Amino acid sequence: MPDPQPRKQAPDATRRSQRSRQAIYDAALALVAEVGYPKTTVEGIAARAGVGKQTIYRWWPSKADVLLEAFLDLSAQSAEQAGAQPGEPYALPDTGDLAADLKGVLRATVDELLDPRFETPARALAAEGLVNEQVGREFVAKLLEPQLQLYVDRLRAAQDAGQVRPEVDPRIALELFVSPLAQRWLQHTGPISYDYTDTLVDYALYGLAPRA
Amino acid sequence: MPDPQPRKQAPDATRRSQRSRQAIYDAALALVAEVGYPKTTVEGIAARAGVGKQTIYRWWPSKADVLLEAFLDLSAQSAEQAGAQPGEPYALPDTGDLAADLKGVLRATVDELLDPRFETPARALAAEGLVNEQVGREFVAKLLEPQLQLYVDRLRAAQDAGQVRPEVDPRIALELFVSPLAQRWLQHTGPISYDYTDTLVDYALYGLAPRA
Incomplete structure (x- = not known):
């Protein structure tokens, strides 16, 4: 049967693109963890990922956008490891026991915050967001606020x-x-712990x- | 009557020292707000305060120590403006109404966080504390934790x-x-507000x- 989904690329090209994207994400997160946000450059990410600079600029307008997507990808991987279905819209568990559900999600967050793969780049970006208001607001709007x-x-x-x-404002609560x-x-x-x-x-x- | 306090310096010298200290604090806070923590140097603070570099090194071993004391001084000034007695150990008000007392203190904190004199240097230092663990821990131990x-x-x-x-842990609460x-x-x-x-x-x- 013919595939009903239209495709822009042949399967091999799609797989190559996926591999390049993943290499770029990994390189971006590793670099920002090692040298900090200000010294991370699109050139540096490209060199480390083994792709041309133009490959990155074809997909993302700036290093902030690369890093944002790299983080979204890392968060999606964490969510899948925690049991979320790939591609499904995320939702917190609802067993009917609010306290238990919140405790479970926060315990998973503790694990993530203590994982160096997440911790070091997240900290470097948070630090940049404090002094670079545009970076800060973009990461809050696209990454943090959707989680909240x-x-x-x-x-x-x-x-x-x-x-x-009923009178409680959930966004403050x-x-x-x-x-x-x-x-x-x-x-x-x-210290942070369960x-x-x-x-x-x-x-x-x-x-x-x-x-x- | 003779002054019972022993003095190391004559009154004029003490006054001159006080003026120099204040000029150094002001210069340190202004510089870190303008160029950020990494680019703030003892030389830059000295030049802006109109004192010799050695004057600063006589009193403080590093720029982190100058900034820490500058912040302690700024916080003390804020506390005095909010009604604290100079030199008194600080305590939160205790009128017997816990909610009212906490709301009053947090409203004063909102005012401080929205004051550019405090906001800009505090943000620059917080950002440095995120990526420079030694600076972060020192500011937490000497400035933030005593307030908490x-x-x-x-x-x-x-x-x-x-x-x-009674079973509540106040440090977490x-x-x-x-x-x-x-x-x-x-x-x-x-947004932050009362x-x-x-x-x-x-x-x-x-x-x-x-x-x-």
């Missing part, structure tokens, strides 16, 4: 199920457990004040 | 007063309202889950 929206969706479902107060982990990781203000993120979820859901 | 300990003290007093559950503000400011993940920090305090104290 998954928590918004899960908290809305919990509101529908009566497990979160998620910060009570996401931001402490982010700050400890980014600024080394404390115990720590479990505690954050419990405090956020049930509050610090005694229940009457 | 004020929240620990206030939350312990609230525990004694029965306003915070404070992160539920401090870290979201820090992350929004550092990473531009959202309304926002008031909401964080309410969510943290009373929790996201409905009260039975």
Whole structure:
């Protein structure tokens, strides 16, 4: 049967492109981890990936765009390792137990933040984002905010199920457990562990004040 | 009456030293805001402050130490403007109303984070701290952690007063309202305002889950 999907490239060319893309992603993440964002160049990425500079410029207008996609790819790989289906839109688990679901996702995030493959380039990019507002805003809009929206969706479902107060703003509420982990990781203000993120979820859901 | 305090310097020399110190602090903060931490040098600070390089090295071993003290001085000035007594050990207000006290302190922090005099050098240093672990740890240990300990003290007093559950760890609990503000400011993940920090305090104290 003929393949119903139209193809722009023959299968071999597609496979070659895929290999080149993956080599470029790997090179970009490795370079930014080693020399930092300011010293990472499209030339350097091309040399390390074994492709021509023009190959990169054909697909991405700038190094920021290469790095953004390399990160999206790395995050997708992490999500697949954590059980997500490739190509499926991501959603947080919803077993009906909000605390357990949030703890599970935050434990997976702890694993990711402690993995040097992710940690070093993520830190280099976060540092650049602090002083280069354009880079910072692009990474937040394309990478961080879509991840935070998954928590918004899960908290809305919990509101529908009566497990979160209806007047709570989910976009602020998620910060009570996401931001402490982010700050400890980014600024080394404390150790991160499963115990720590479990505690954050419990405090956020049930509050610090005694229940009457 | 003779002054009971021993003095190493005559009053004029002390005043001159004070003026030089202040000029060095101002120059250090201005430079790091303008050119970033990596390009800020002791030579540059000295030139801008109108003092010799040796004057700086007599008082501080490195540029990181100058900047740290410049920030401590800036924070002390902010605290005085917010009503603290000069030279007094800082403590958060304790009116007996924990929510109101925390909201007041966080509102003052919002003002500080939106003040360009503080914002630009603080951001430059935070960015350096992300990639330069020694700088990061020093600023956390000497500047950030002592500020966080004020929240620990206030939350312990609230525990004694029965306003915070006794099993809550104050060092983690404070992160539920401090870290979201820090992350929004550092990473531009959202706007910061009094309304926002008031909401964080309410969510943290009373929790996201409905009260039975």
